[in-house]
Amino acid sequence: MEALARGLKNWADSRGGARAGRVVRFPRFKSRRRTAPSVRFTTGAIRVEPDRMHVVLPRLGRLKLHESARKLARRLDNGTARIMSATVRRGGGRWHVSFTVEVERAERAPARPRSVVGVDVGIKHLAVLSTGELVDNPRHLAAAHQRMRSLGRALSRKTGPDRRTGRRASKRWERAAARAGRAHARVAHLRRDGLHKLTTRLAREHATIVVEDLNVVGMLANRKLARCVADAGFAEIRRQLAYKTGWNGGRLLLADRWYPSSKTCSGCGTVKTKLALSEREYTCEACGLVIDRDRNASLNLAALAAEFDTVGSGPVAARGADQKTRVRGQVATKREPGTASAGQTGTVPPQGRTTNRVFAKAH
Known part of the structure; x- marks a missing residue:
């Protein structure tokens, strides 16, 4: 209810x-046949047994855990946590219990209180940091793609359910569906584990993290890149950084999606009018800088933190607005007729003209 x-x-x-x-x-x-079975308990006896390997839930009684609940039990014993609800759910062939807990968190500070890092996410590398670190993209879905295709073909050969005729699925279909579900669940668990480790490390080490406000929904509309984008989990990286930076005493800054981080030279600030996705190296015609495209974008994102501090809380861009981020630094003088800088539309305005600075801050 x-x-x-x-x-x-x-x-x-x-x-x-x-x-x-x-x-x-x-x-x-x-329908109970087409959704993952789950039940949520908000009242009754909900507790963790002293041995840390059993939990007590209403109506279900005492249940044995596959993993130890010592971290939760330690907080409950110290009085720094209180269980609000418990949800039992089946997924990937296993039953899981998750607790909604009210926790008293001590104030934390990042390991580097003045550190600022720009994070540029991508497909070739999952994340490129302004510090020069490259985080490899494990591509869990691509690694398991052949096995998942084989399991899908085996499932299609079995007699499945038919809602129009009311036909029930065969036992072989149910076993094949369980195998396919376990394969999908394994990929999801591996992806979630890697993203949690990455975002936790970034939030604990750096005081300020700057990422782009990517249009992930629009990127998924590209049928050639949709699978790789979904496998990387761009939106999940931003979501986890949003609350983990608050836990660790840091902050997350979002660069507007119109900010030309890849087209801007991190050395002199010159903005290219066009930069093809196939160009993996950024070559500045003004100062001669040659740098990796993703590394250049991460350096530009890190530089935005100083401008954000200058503006303060400043204007916040409305989602879906036409307002675009001001181009930082000088603009290249050589342009093709009819082209525009990354921060403008239509013809190129005079050199002295600027637009509003646009930032979005995550809470």
Whole structure:
């Protein structure tokens, strides 16, 4: 009932304009055969046993855990955490229990209190830092693609369910579906583990992290890059950094999606009018700088932190607005007729003309 009430409220707020983001549809009935079984407990006996290997849940009783719950039990014993609810869910052939916990966190400070790092995410390298570090992209989905295709073909040869005729799935289909589900779950778990390790390390080491506000939904519309973009998890990196920087006493700055981080020279500030995606090295015609394209973008993102401090809380760009970030530094003088700088539209304005600075800060 609580989930239904939350769904109705989200639908009503979206319909009335009180909820931002995508349009929320009216809640639909979910069949128990086509959704992951789950149950949420908010009242009753919910506790962790002293041996850290068992939990007690309402109606289900005492359950043995595959992994130790010593971290949660230690916080509960010290009085720094309180369990609000517990959710039992089945996924990937296993049953999982997750707790919603109210935690008292001590104030933390990053290991480098004055460190500023720009993070440019990509497909060739998952992240390129302004410090020069290259984080490899593990490509978990690509590594398991052949096996998942084989499991999918095996599943298609079995007799599956038919909603029109009411036909039930065969036992072989259920076993094949379970194998395919475990393969998908393994890829998701590997991706989540790698992203958590990366974002946790960045949030603990650096005080200020600058990333781009990428249009991930638009990138997924490209059928040639959609699989690689989804496998990398660009939006998940930003989401995890948003709350982990707050936990560790840092801050996350978002560069507007119109900011030309790849087209701007990190040495002199010259902005190229065009830069093809196939050009992996940035060559500045003004100062002669030759640098890796992603490294150049990360240096420009790191430099935005100083401008953000100068502007302060400043103007925040509305999502979906036409307002674009001011081009930093000088603009290249040699241009083809009809081209424009990355921060403008139409013809190129005079050299002295500037536009508003646009930043977005994550909370």
